[in-house]
Amino acid sequence: MTGIITASSGGLYTVETGEGSVQCRARGVFRHKHEKVVVGDRVELTQDGEGTVISAICERKNxxxxxxxxxxxxxxxxxxxxxxxxxxxxxxxxxxxxxxxxxxxxxxxxxxxxxxxxxxxxxxxxxxxxxxxxxxxxxxxxxxxxxxxxxxxxxxxxxxxxxxxxxxxxxxxxxxxxxxxxxxxxxxxxxxxxxxxxxxxxxxxxxxxxxxxxxxxxxxxxxEHFDFFTKDDLPDTFPEFADLLGTCKYTKCSHTKEDGCAILAAVRAGKIARSRHDSYLALYEILKNKHAWDK
Ligand SMILES: Nc1nc2c(ncn2[C@@H]2O[C@H](COP(=O)(O)OP(=O)(O)OP(=O)(O)O)[C@@H](O)[C@H]2O)c(=O)[nH]1
Ligand SMILES: [Mg+2]
Ligand SMILES: [Zn+2]
CATH class of the missing domain: 3.40.50.300 (P-loop containing nucleotide triphosphate hydrolases)
Incomplete structure:
Protein backbone atom coordinates (compact mmCIF):
# COMPACT_ATOMS: atom_id res chain seq x y z
CA MET A 1 0.00 0.00 0.00
CA THR A 2 1.21 3.54 -0.71
CA GLY A 3 0.26 6.86 0.84
CA ILE A 4 1.31 10.44 1.37
CA ILE A 5 2.71 11.86 4.61
CA THR A 6 0.41 14.63 5.83
CA ALA A 7 1.87 15.25 9.29
CA SER A 8 4.79 14.20 11.41
CA SER A 9 5.44 14.54 15.10
CA GLY A 10 8.14 12.92 17.21
CA GLY A 11 8.74 10.08 14.78
CA LEU A 12 5.05 9.32 14.37
CA TYR A 13 3.65 9.97 10.90
CA THR A 14 0.15 10.46 9.57
CA VAL A 15 -0.21 8.78 6.18
CA GLU A 16 -3.18 9.38 3.90
CA THR A 17 -3.73 6.24 1.88
CA GLY A 18 -6.81 7.08 -0.13
CA GLU A 19 -8.78 4.70 2.08
CA GLY A 20 -8.35 6.75 5.19
CA SER A 21 -5.36 7.81 7.22
CA VAL A 22 -3.06 5.74 9.39
CA GLN A 23 -0.59 6.66 12.08
CA CYS A 24 2.70 4.81 11.92
CA ARG A 25 6.44 4.89 12.39
CA ALA A 26 9.25 4.50 9.89
CA ARG A 27 11.36 1.39 9.76
CA GLY A 28 14.67 1.69 11.62
CA VAL A 29 16.57 1.45 8.35
CA PHE A 30 15.77 5.13 7.58
CA ARG A 31 17.42 6.25 10.77
CA HIS A 32 20.58 4.34 9.89
CA LYS A 33 20.70 5.82 6.40
CA HIS A 34 20.06 9.33 7.75
CA GLU A 35 17.08 9.51 5.47
CA LYS A 36 14.31 11.57 6.95
CA VAL A 37 10.68 11.10 6.06
CA VAL A 38 9.02 14.53 5.60
CA VAL A 39 5.52 15.83 4.96
CA GLY A 40 4.73 15.45 1.27
CA ASP A 41 6.70 12.24 0.92
CA ARG A 42 4.97 9.44 -0.93
CA VAL A 43 5.73 6.26 0.95
CA GLU A 44 5.18 2.53 0.90
CA LEU A 45 3.54 0.90 3.88
CA THR A 46 4.11 -2.67 4.98
CA GLN A 47 2.77 -4.80 7.78
CA ASP A 48 5.34 -6.17 10.12
CA GLY A 49 5.32 -7.65 13.61
CA GLU A 50 4.47 -4.30 15.20
CA GLY A 51 1.77 -3.31 12.74
CA THR A 52 1.96 -0.89 9.81
CA VAL A 53 5.34 0.74 9.12
CA ILE A 54 6.77 3.00 6.45
CA SER A 55 9.06 0.69 4.48
CA ALA A 56 10.17 2.92 1.59
CA ILE A 57 10.17 6.53 0.42
CA CYS A 58 9.21 6.93 -3.25
CA GLU A 59 11.50 9.00 -5.46
CA ARG A 60 11.12 12.71 -4.68
CA LYS A 61 10.57 15.56 -7.08
CA ASN A 62 12.30 17.84 -4.57
CA GLU A 224 21.24 33.44 7.52
CA HIS A 225 22.73 30.40 5.89
CA PHE A 226 21.69 30.49 2.30
CA ASP A 227 23.54 27.61 0.84
CA PHE A 228 21.15 25.80 -1.40
CA PHE A 229 22.89 26.45 -4.68
CA THR A 230 25.85 28.20 -6.25
CA LYS A 231 26.17 31.60 -7.87
CA ASP A 232 26.21 29.96 -11.33
CA ASP A 233 22.68 28.71 -10.66
CA LEU A 234 21.46 32.12 -9.54
CA PRO A 235 20.48 33.83 -12.85
CA ASP A 236 18.20 30.93 -13.76
CA THR A 237 16.24 31.39 -10.53
CA PHE A 238 15.01 34.83 -11.74
CA PRO A 239 12.47 34.02 -14.48
CA GLU A 240 12.38 37.62 -15.70
CA PHE A 241 16.06 37.31 -16.69
CA ALA A 242 15.45 34.27 -18.90
CA ASP A 243 14.88 35.99 -22.24
CA LEU A 244 17.93 38.21 -21.76
CA LEU A 245 20.47 35.63 -20.60
CA GLY A 246 23.10 35.18 -23.29
CA THR A 247 22.54 38.64 -24.77
CA CYS A 248 24.99 40.59 -22.57
CA LYS A 249 28.18 42.03 -24.09
CA TYR A 250 30.40 39.62 -22.14
CA THR A 251 29.61 35.92 -22.18
CA LYS A 252 30.68 35.60 -18.56
CA CYS A 253 28.62 38.61 -17.45
CA SER A 254 27.69 38.40 -13.77
CA HIS A 255 24.85 40.92 -14.27
CA THR A 256 26.15 42.91 -11.32
CA LYS A 257 28.02 45.87 -12.84
CA GLU A 258 29.33 45.10 -16.33
CA ASP A 259 29.08 47.42 -19.32
CA GLY A 260 26.66 46.14 -21.91
CA CYS A 261 24.76 43.99 -19.44
CA ALA A 262 21.28 43.32 -20.83
CA ILE A 263 19.87 42.68 -17.35
CA LEU A 264 21.13 46.02 -15.99
CA ALA A 265 19.72 47.77 -19.06
CA ALA A 266 16.34 46.16 -18.41
CA VAL A 267 16.46 47.33 -14.79
CA ARG A 268 17.19 50.90 -15.95
CA ALA A 269 14.33 50.67 -18.45
CA GLY A 270 11.93 49.54 -15.72
CA LYS A 271 11.36 46.13 -17.30
CA ILE A 272 12.92 44.35 -14.34
CA ALA A 273 12.03 45.61 -10.86
CA ARG A 274 14.93 47.23 -9.04
CA SER A 275 14.11 45.44 -5.79
CA ARG A 276 14.39 42.10 -7.56
CA HIS A 277 17.78 43.02 -8.98
CA ASP A 278 18.86 44.29 -5.55
CA SER A 279 18.02 40.85 -4.17
CA TYR A 280 20.00 39.30 -7.01
CA LEU A 281 23.02 41.42 -6.05
CA ALA A 282 22.71 40.52 -2.37
CA LEU A 283 22.36 36.81 -3.15
CA TYR A 284 25.27 37.00 -5.57
CA GLU A 285 27.47 38.42 -2.82
CA ILE A 286 26.47 35.64 -0.43
CA LEU A 287 26.92 32.87 -2.99
CA LYS A 288 30.22 34.27 -4.28
CA ASN A 289 31.77 33.67 -0.89
CA LYS A 290 30.30 30.23 -0.54
CA HIS A 291 32.62 27.25 -0.81
CA ALA A 292 31.53 23.99 -2.34
CA TRP A 293 32.15 22.19 0.96
CA ASP A 294 29.72 24.48 2.84
CA LYS A 295 26.69 22.54 1.62
N1 LIG B 1 -4.96 43.53 9.95
C1 LIG B 1 -4.95 42.27 9.55
N2 LIG B 1 -4.50 41.30 10.38
C2 LIG B 1 -4.51 40.03 9.93
C3 LIG B 1 -4.95 39.68 8.64
N3 LIG B 1 -4.81 38.36 8.49
C4 LIG B 1 -4.31 37.89 9.64
N4 LIG B 1 -4.14 38.89 10.52
C5 LIG B 1 -3.66 38.79 11.90
O1 LIG B 1 -2.27 38.50 11.92
C6 LIG B 1 -1.96 37.74 13.08
C7 LIG B 1 -1.10 36.55 12.70
O2 LIG B 1 -1.86 35.67 11.91
P1 LIG B 1 -1.52 34.12 11.76
O3 LIG B 1 -2.50 33.56 10.81
O4 LIG B 1 -1.38 33.48 13.09
O5 LIG B 1 -0.07 34.21 11.07
P2 LIG B 1 0.86 33.02 10.56
O6 LIG B 1 1.50 33.49 9.30
O7 LIG B 1 0.12 31.75 10.48
O8 LIG B 1 1.97 32.96 11.72
P3 LIG B 1 2.90 31.71 12.19
O9 LIG B 1 2.01 30.54 12.43
O10 LIG B 1 3.57 32.21 13.42
O11 LIG B 1 3.86 31.48 11.08
C8 LIG B 1 -3.29 37.37 13.73
O12 LIG B 1 -3.50 38.25 14.82
C9 LIG B 1 -4.30 37.62 12.63
O13 LIG B 1 -5.58 38.01 13.13
C10 LIG B 1 -5.45 40.74 7.80
O14 LIG B 1 -5.84 40.53 6.66
N5 LIG B 1 -5.41 42.00 8.30
MG1 LIG C 1 0.39 29.95 11.41
ZN1 LIG D 1 24.67 40.76 -17.82
Missing part, protein backbone atom coordinates in the same frame (compact mmCIF):
# COMPACT_ATOMS: atom_id res chain seq x y z
CA UNK A 63 12.88 18.29 -0.88
CA UNK A 64 13.20 21.56 1.04
CA UNK A 65 14.80 22.26 4.40
CA UNK A 66 12.44 25.16 5.14
CA UNK A 67 9.63 24.38 5.14
CA UNK A 68 10.66 20.73 5.67
CA UNK A 69 8.64 19.17 2.86
CA UNK A 70 9.01 16.99 -0.19
CA UNK A 71 7.35 16.91 -3.60
CA UNK A 72 6.11 20.49 -3.62
CA UNK A 73 4.55 21.71 -6.86
CA UNK A 74 3.45 25.20 -5.73
CA UNK A 75 4.58 27.47 -2.95
CA UNK A 76 2.43 30.37 -1.85
CA UNK A 77 5.11 32.85 -0.83
CA UNK A 78 3.30 35.01 1.70
CA UNK A 79 4.09 38.44 3.10
CA UNK A 80 2.03 41.12 4.82
CA UNK A 81 1.64 44.68 3.53
CA UNK A 82 2.41 45.71 7.13
CA UNK A 83 2.73 44.12 10.60
CA UNK A 84 5.23 42.61 10.08
CA UNK A 85 6.74 44.92 7.45
CA UNK A 86 7.33 43.14 4.17
CA UNK A 87 10.88 42.09 3.39
CA UNK A 88 11.35 41.72 -0.37
CA UNK A 89 14.73 40.06 0.13
CA UNK A 90 13.11 37.28 2.15
CA UNK A 91 10.43 36.86 -0.54
CA UNK A 92 13.11 36.66 -3.21
CA UNK A 93 15.11 34.09 -1.28
CA UNK A 94 11.98 31.98 -1.18
CA UNK A 95 11.21 32.41 -4.87
CA UNK A 96 14.79 31.54 -5.86
CA UNK A 97 14.84 28.43 -3.67
CA UNK A 98 11.49 27.45 -5.19
CA UNK A 99 12.67 28.04 -8.75
CA UNK A 100 15.84 26.05 -8.15
CA UNK A 101 13.72 23.17 -6.87
CA UNK A 102 11.22 23.33 -9.73
CA UNK A 103 8.42 24.59 -7.49
CA UNK A 104 6.13 27.26 -8.90
CA UNK A 105 6.01 30.34 -6.64
CA UNK A 106 2.73 32.23 -6.27
CA UNK A 107 2.86 35.52 -4.34
CA UNK A 108 0.36 36.43 -1.63
CA UNK A 109 0.44 39.90 -0.06
CA UNK A 110 -1.79 39.77 3.00
CA UNK A 111 -3.17 42.39 5.41
CA UNK A 112 -3.54 44.62 2.36
CA UNK A 113 -6.10 46.84 4.14
CA UNK A 114 -3.24 48.05 6.39
CA UNK A 115 -1.25 49.58 3.53
CA UNK A 116 -2.93 49.40 0.16
CA UNK A 117 -0.23 51.29 -1.65
CA UNK A 118 2.56 49.01 -0.46
CA UNK A 119 0.45 45.92 -1.18
CA UNK A 120 -0.22 47.04 -4.76
CA UNK A 121 3.43 47.97 -5.25
CA UNK A 122 4.60 44.52 -4.10
CA UNK A 123 2.06 42.71 -6.28
CA UNK A 124 3.25 44.85 -9.19
CA UNK A 125 6.89 43.87 -8.62
CA UNK A 126 6.08 40.16 -8.76
CA UNK A 127 3.64 40.37 -11.65
CA UNK A 128 6.36 42.17 -13.62
CA UNK A 129 8.59 39.16 -12.91
CA UNK A 130 5.88 36.93 -14.41
CA UNK A 131 4.43 35.57 -11.18
CA UNK A 132 0.79 35.25 -10.23
CA UNK A 133 0.33 37.60 -7.28
CA UNK A 134 -2.67 38.28 -5.06
CA UNK A 135 -3.46 41.07 -2.59
CA UNK A 136 -5.65 39.71 0.19
CA UNK A 137 -7.16 40.86 3.44
CA UNK A 138 -8.46 38.28 5.87
CA UNK A 139 -10.03 41.04 7.91
CA UNK A 140 -11.98 42.57 5.03
CA UNK A 141 -12.42 39.40 2.99
CA UNK A 142 -10.74 40.94 -0.01
CA UNK A 143 -9.08 38.67 -2.57
CA UNK A 144 -10.03 35.47 -0.75
CA UNK A 145 -12.34 34.23 -3.52
CA UNK A 146 -9.65 34.83 -6.16
CA UNK A 147 -7.11 32.76 -4.20
CA UNK A 148 -9.70 30.06 -3.58
CA UNK A 149 -10.47 29.87 -7.29
CA UNK A 150 -6.76 29.67 -8.08
CA UNK A 151 -6.27 26.81 -5.62
CA UNK A 152 -9.34 25.00 -6.94
CA UNK A 153 -7.79 25.18 -10.40
CA UNK A 154 -4.50 23.52 -9.43
CA UNK A 155 -3.80 20.13 -11.02
CA UNK A 156 -5.10 16.94 -9.43
CA UNK A 157 -2.64 15.44 -6.98
CA UNK A 158 -0.54 18.60 -6.71
CA UNK A 159 1.09 19.56 -3.43
CA UNK A 160 1.26 23.19 -2.31
CA UNK A 161 2.30 25.07 0.81
CA UNK A 162 1.96 28.49 2.35
CA UNK A 163 5.34 29.81 3.46
CA UNK A 164 6.62 33.10 4.83
CA UNK A 165 7.54 34.99 7.97
CA UNK A 166 5.79 34.33 11.25
CA UNK A 167 2.68 36.46 11.73
CA UNK A 168 1.97 37.34 8.09
CA UNK A 169 -1.37 35.54 8.28
CA UNK A 170 -0.82 32.15 6.64
CA UNK A 171 -3.01 30.21 9.07
CA UNK A 172 -5.66 32.96 9.07
CA UNK A 173 -5.86 32.72 5.29
CA UNK A 174 -6.04 28.91 5.36
CA UNK A 175 -8.94 29.16 7.82
CA UNK A 176 -10.85 31.41 5.42
CA UNK A 177 -10.02 29.33 2.36
CA UNK A 178 -11.01 26.05 4.03
CA UNK A 179 -13.86 26.74 6.43
CA UNK A 180 -13.59 23.25 7.93
CA UNK A 181 -10.21 24.12 9.44
CA UNK A 182 -9.72 25.96 12.66
CA UNK A 183 -6.00 26.52 12.80
CA UNK A 184 -4.55 28.42 15.70
CA UNK A 185 -3.54 32.03 15.03
CA UNK A 186 -2.15 34.73 17.29
CA UNK A 187 -1.41 38.40 17.23
CA UNK A 188 1.81 40.04 16.11
CA UNK A 189 3.78 41.90 18.76
CA UNK A 190 3.25 45.64 18.17
CA UNK A 191 6.60 46.46 19.67
CA UNK A 192 8.81 44.15 17.62
CA UNK A 193 6.42 43.59 14.66
CA UNK A 194 7.27 39.92 14.95
CA UNK A 195 4.95 36.94 14.86
CA UNK A 196 4.79 34.49 17.72
CA UNK A 197 5.58 31.29 15.80
CA UNK A 198 2.11 29.98 16.40
CA UNK A 199 2.14 27.19 13.81
CA UNK A 200 4.68 24.67 15.04
CA UNK A 201 4.69 21.95 12.41
CA UNK A 202 3.91 21.32 8.76
CA UNK A 203 0.52 19.77 8.07
CA UNK A 204 -0.98 18.92 4.69
CA UNK A 205 -4.72 19.31 4.19
CA UNK A 206 -6.80 18.04 1.27
CA UNK A 207 -7.70 20.94 -1.03
CA UNK A 208 -9.89 20.27 -4.02
CA UNK A 209 -7.94 17.88 -6.16
CA UNK A 210 -4.66 18.15 -4.28
CA UNK A 211 -3.08 18.98 -0.95
CA UNK A 212 -2.03 22.23 0.65
CA UNK A 213 0.12 22.77 3.74
CA UNK A 214 0.23 25.32 6.49
CA UNK A 215 3.82 25.69 7.69
CA UNK A 216 5.62 27.33 10.62
CA UNK A 217 6.65 30.93 9.90
CA UNK A 218 10.26 31.81 9.33
CA UNK A 219 12.32 34.10 11.43
CA UNK A 220 15.16 36.06 9.88
CA UNK A 221 17.68 33.70 11.46
CA UNK A 222 16.41 30.82 9.35
CA UNK A 223 17.79 32.55 6.32
Missing amino acids: VLIRPPMANLDYIFVTAAASMPSPDPFMLDKLTTIAEYNKIKPVIIIGKCELDRERAAELCGIYRLAGYDAFCVSCHEGEGIDAVKKYIDGLPAGSISAFAGASGVGKSSLMNLLFPGLSLETSSVSHKTERGRHTTRSVTLYPSGAGYIADTPGFSMLDF
